[in-house]
Amino acid sequence: xxxxxxxxxxxxxxxxxxxxxxxVLTETDGxxxxxxxxxxxRGIAKAAKKSDRVAAEGLVECYISEDGKVGSVxxxxxxxxxxxxxxxxxxxxxxxxxxxxEKNPKDxxxxxxxxxxxxxxxxxxxxxxxxxxxxxxxxxxxRFKRFETTDxxxxxxxxxxxxxxxxxxxxxGDETLAKDIxxxxxxxxxxxxxxxxxxxxxxxxxxxxxxxxxxxxxKPENIAEKIVMGRLNKFYGEICLVEQDFVKDPNxxxxxxxxxxxAKIVEFARFEKGEGIEKKEENFAEEVRKQMQ
Numbered sequence: 477x478x479x480x481x482x483x484x485x486x487x488x489x490x491x492x493x494x495x496x497x498x499x500v501l502t503e504t505d506g507x508x509x510x511x512x513x514x515x516x517x518r519g520i521a522k523a524a525k526k527s528d529r530v531a532a533e534g535l536v537e538c539y540i541s542e543d544g545k546v547g548s549v550x551x552x553x554x555x556x557x558x559x560x561x562x563x564x565x566x567x568x569x570x571x572x573x574x575x576x577x578e579k580n581p582k583d584x585x586x587x588x589x590x591x592x593x594x595x596x597x598x599x600x601x602x603x604x605x606x607x608x609x610x611x612x613x614x615x616x617x618x619r620f621k622r623f624e625t626t627d628x629x630x631x632x633x634x635x636x637x638x639x640x641x642x643x644x645x646x647x648x649g650d651e652t653l654a655k656d657i658x659x660x661x662x663x664x665x666x667x668x669x670x671x672x673x674x675x676x677x678x679x680x681x682x683x684x685x686x687x688x689x690x691x692x693x694x695k696p697e698n699i700a701e702k703i704v705m706g707r708l709n710k711f712y713g714e715i716c717l718v719e720q721d722f723v724k725d726p727n728x729x730x731x732x733x734x735x736x737x738x739a740k741i742v743e744f745a746r747f748e749k750g751e752g753i754e755k756k757e758e759n760f761a762e763e764v765r766k767q768m769q
Contacts, residue, residue, distance in 0.1 A: 483498045493589065497515075520605050533559065538642075552572060572620075580622060628648070631643075631651065631654035642745070649734070657734075666717035686703075
């Protein structure tokens, strides 16, 4: 019996997936050195060596089931924009988005351990490792969201050939409205649906900042508090979807657009490729100098 601790140790040493580690440990009766050799022979450990390279490029992609009731949005990263245009990479990302819809993994780790719907006899992790080995860049499945509805619709929007992806779960309205809402989210970057969705701690922090700003302008504290409430409305108008000006017609708010169509936003996700990933600055002159030495 191969222990979970042994599998974890091999995973930490090689960067290979849990299922791959368990498989080779079983084959080698728990011999760590032989298991590591097997992983190297199969290209899995070799692929893992690329894992310290920053993968901040890649694609964001969506997939919606044929009945329009289940949808997913996923971000898969690679090291260069060149790979993001590679047909093999793009096909892999599309397969992952479909896998999420059909197999409903709870998180990325479970997704990686699932049997791939695209490649028989391989886990998603195994397919990913194969892609890393053949394409020659570090790649990883970073995050995903999956929405499901019984009485509404799921709509998607991809912008910039995979730079921004939006997924919306909406009740009421029609397909045209759903697409408009997707484009609104892509363009205006809301963080929440409405005021009630904003965490209280976030609101209190913003109030504190606005109050200090106002008092620094020379306003007395009692006046500053009233000004803060007015400025807080602008804050909500930036981060809350329903309080934003509609990008196609700034004279109306998104909330009015939804009310007129009898629609309601249940949830949304907006993924922008590489957002929040700190890219390593490359000094090519220094790199050449080191190679020459």
